[in-house]
Amino acid sequence: MHRLLGTLLFSLGAALASPAQAVDVTGADEAFDWTGFRVGAIGGYGRIGEAGPLIGASVGYDWRFDDVIVGVEGDLSGGGVDGRREGGRYGIDLFGTIRARVGYAFDRFVVYGAAGAAFASADYARDGARDSELHTGWTIGAGVETHLFGALTARAEFIYVDLDRRSFDVGQAVGFNPDGGQVRLGLNYRF
Template sequence: MSTAARAAEPAEAGALWSGPYAGALLSYGRVAGEGAGGALLVGYGWRSGPWALGIEGDLTLGGFDGRAQGGRFETEALGGVRARVGYAFDRFVVYGAAGAAFASVEYARGGARDGATHFGWTLGAGAEAHLGGGVSARAEFLYVDLDRRGYRADREVSLAPDGGLARLGLNYRF
């Protein structure tokens, strides 16, 4: 009987981190302003032995505002697409992630406004725990580095957003 149980383990363990998933995240950090936001996430994972591989994308809305160069920067949306490589054991996976990032930012000063979209890269690490059924919880940290863009609002200014995000979330695997 123990041989049968051990034979079933790899199939169950492989299924934990394989297939499509969607989730929601709460973020706090500083990228073109400090604040908090909510995100939606979609991804797909593959499991091969102890390795959990995947690709995921997310979009964070709201809450990242800052003052600089005499005006106010407001991040309207922040997102990215990342590859994920992790090591899975039991009901957990620890992972690193890297990929492309973007942010839609608006600058306001003296009653004038201007907006731009920044592109760049992101790098991070995290851990995810299977809670039961198709639900898992995750905690991660991402560093985001975006390109420099100019804004014309009352005067010409430029911004090259970068910084870190701490994120907590729940995923559901289909």
């Protein structure tokens, strides 16, 4: 899992660091039309209660109004966000967001902010007892996306997540309200 995340992060970092080379290869004009449906892969690392990597998929739709980009998107990811808490092990199995985003397009880039709902399926185990709960809450973030070539774009973003408190019954009630930030990278294919 960590090797796959490392490869994804390296590839995206290299692509974002050299967008001018991608432009020269395509020969396409500078005004990329950001309107349309997109699907993608995301990978990130950060803290949502505990720290760890998350890898998943996203889907969204964007509209372009002159230089303003407005869109909606959802994503779902899983990975290794877990750690020791209160004498047991707390972990997030799945994490997702549903967000609206607004951005400004220039050349082959969009700088954007996004906000919306977040949710996480979490479990807690201690002394042989295990319980699962669904956290809900909100997220806000910002990022940049660049057109690489053809229908492929890459993005880098930071999101902050604040989820509600849930109690886990493991012989006695133990409550957690996870929050924290994540750095995420993604590749999108646009239709």
